[in-house]
Amino acid sequence: MRIPCPFCGPRDLSEFAYLGDAAPVRPAETSDATAVFDYVYLRANPAGPHRERWYHASGCRLWLTVTRDTRTHEVLFAEEAAP
Amino acid sequence: MRFSFLSIAREALRGNRGWTPHWRDAEPKAAYDAVIIGGGGHGLATAYYLAKNHGLTNIAVLEKSWIGSGNVGRNTTIVRSNYLLPGNIPLYELSMKLWEGLERDLNYNAMVSQRGVLNLCHTDAQRDAFARRGNAMRLHGVEAELLDRKAVQRMCPFLDFDNARFPIQGGLLQRRGGTVRHDAVAWGYARGASDRGVDIVQNCAVTGIRIANGVVEGVETTRGFIAAKKVAMAVAGSTSQVASMAGLRLPIESHVLQAFVSEGLKPLIPGVITFGAGHFYISQSDKGGLVFGGDIDGYNSYAQRGNLHVVEDVAEEAMGLMPMTGRLRMLRSWGGIMDMSMDGSPIIDRTPIDGLFLNAGWCYGGFKAIPGSGLAYAHLIAKGEPHPAATALRLDRFRTGHLIDEKGQGAQANLH
C-alpha cells in the first residue's frame, strides 16, 4: 500500500502512522458523558470508502485525511487534514 | 456415524468407502426458535451447546459462505488461559477445561495438543509483570510457572539468549496451553450440532434484521426471510456490518491480522513460544511447518490480506528470537479480519433490541475462547442472563467505564 502524500508524492505505508476514522469530532467541553462516550468508542467501521487520519511521520510530518476502500486497500484520495 | 478404533480399522480394510458426510448441509426452514448468524467457531459451538445443554434443537446456523471459511480456519491455533484480569480469566479457563475434554465430548479428533505456551521476558520490569500475571492466574486456580533463564535454556536451547538488544531473562509457562487443529473444531462442533437436529445452512448471507417495536422477528437472507424469536450474532470481523442492520453502532473496528507458514521441518520447537520484545508467536504444526504471526496491520480493513510492512516486521522478530529462521523458506501467508474491540476484550451480551444477542470483539484471541464462549453464549441465549464466567463481558462497559483493559490495547492503544 502506498499513500499519495500531497506534499511528498506516493510514499510507502511504513512511513505513516494511523489514527483511524476521521469522522468523530471532539465534543465541546460542556457536552455530557454520552457525547464523549460516542466520540471515544463508537465507530461506523464501514466496508468500503473510509475517510481516515494518517500522519506522515517519516516524511513531511503533516496530518493527512485519506479516503481508502477498506475492502481493497485502494487509496482513492489524500489531502492535508483540516486543522 | 461414530468414530472408534473399530470403525477406523473397518474403513481402512474397505478402502475408506463407508464414511458419510459429517453433518447435514441443510436447506433453511421458514421459522426457527433461534438463529445464529455466522458459521465460524463461535456460532457453531453456540449451536452445539444450545442443543446439548439447553435442549434447544429447532435452531439454525446461517453462514454466508462455507463453515470455517472465516477466522476459525485462518488462525495460528494457539490455545491458553494465561490472562491477568478477573473479568477475563474465568471464561478463558472454562474454555481451557472444555478443550481438555472436547474430543471425547464431540467424538471427533481435534488434535488438541497441550504442548505448552511459553511467554519470554527480556527485562526486569517484564519479569515482574509476568510474576504478577502468574500470581493472578494461580489465584484463579490456573497453573503458571515462572522460569528463569536456565530453565528456558534447557527447554529451548536454540533461542538467541544473548541478543544484544533483547536478551532472554526467563519466561512464564502455561503447560496446559498448546495448539488445536482449527478446521476440525469447526467440523466437530458442526457435526455435534447437526446430529442433535440443528440446521447448518451454508451460502446463506444475512442481509437484514427484522425488528418490530424493539423486538426481533427474524432475519432477511439471500435465501429469503427466516423468522426467529431469538437472533444471535457471531460474525467476528463482520460484526459492525451485521449490527448496523439492527441500527447498532458498536465500539469495534475491523482490522487485518496476518499469519505465516514455513516449509516443513523435522521436530524443532517444543511448544508455543512468544517473543516479549515485540508481538511475535511461533509454534510447529504436526506437519512440520513453523506457524507464526505478529501484530495487526493497524488500519481498518475488510480485505483478508495484509501489507508488506508487517511481513518485514514479523521476519525481523523471528530473526531476533531464532536466528536460524533466516534459512527458512516461507510457504504461505494470509489474513483474517479481526473484530477489534476498543479495550481488547470480548463482548457476550444482550443488545438494546429484545431477542437480539451479541458475541464479538474477540480481537486476536477468539480461537482459544471458542468452547467457553459457545457455552456461555448458549447460556445467555437460553436463559436470558449471563453465564457466571462471562459476567464482566458486557456491551455497556464502555459507557460505564468498566473496561477490561488486559493489555492496554484494542483497535488503537490511545483510547483508554
Ligand SMILES: Cc1cc2nc3c(=O)[nH]c(=O)nc-3n(C[C@H](O)[C@H](O)[C@H](O)COP(=O)(O)OP(=O)(O)OC[C@H]3O[C@@H](n4cnc5c(N)ncnc54)[C@H](O)[C@@H]3O)c2cc1C
Ligand atoms: C491470522 C490470525 C491468527 C489468529 N491466531 C489466533 C490464535 O493463535 N489463538 C486464538 O485464540 N485466536 C487467534 N485468532 C483469532 C480467532 O481466529 C478469532 O477471534 C475467532 O476465530 C473469531 O470467531 P469465529 O471463529 O466465530 O469467526 P469466523 O470464523 O470469522 O466466523 C464468522 C462467520 O460469520 C460469517 N458471516 C459474516 N457475515 C455474515 C452474514 N451477513 N451472514 C451470514 N454469515 C456471515 C463469516 O462468513 C464467518 O464464517 C487469529 C485470527 C487470525 C485472523
Ligand SMILES: [Zn+2]
Ligand atoms: Zn508527506
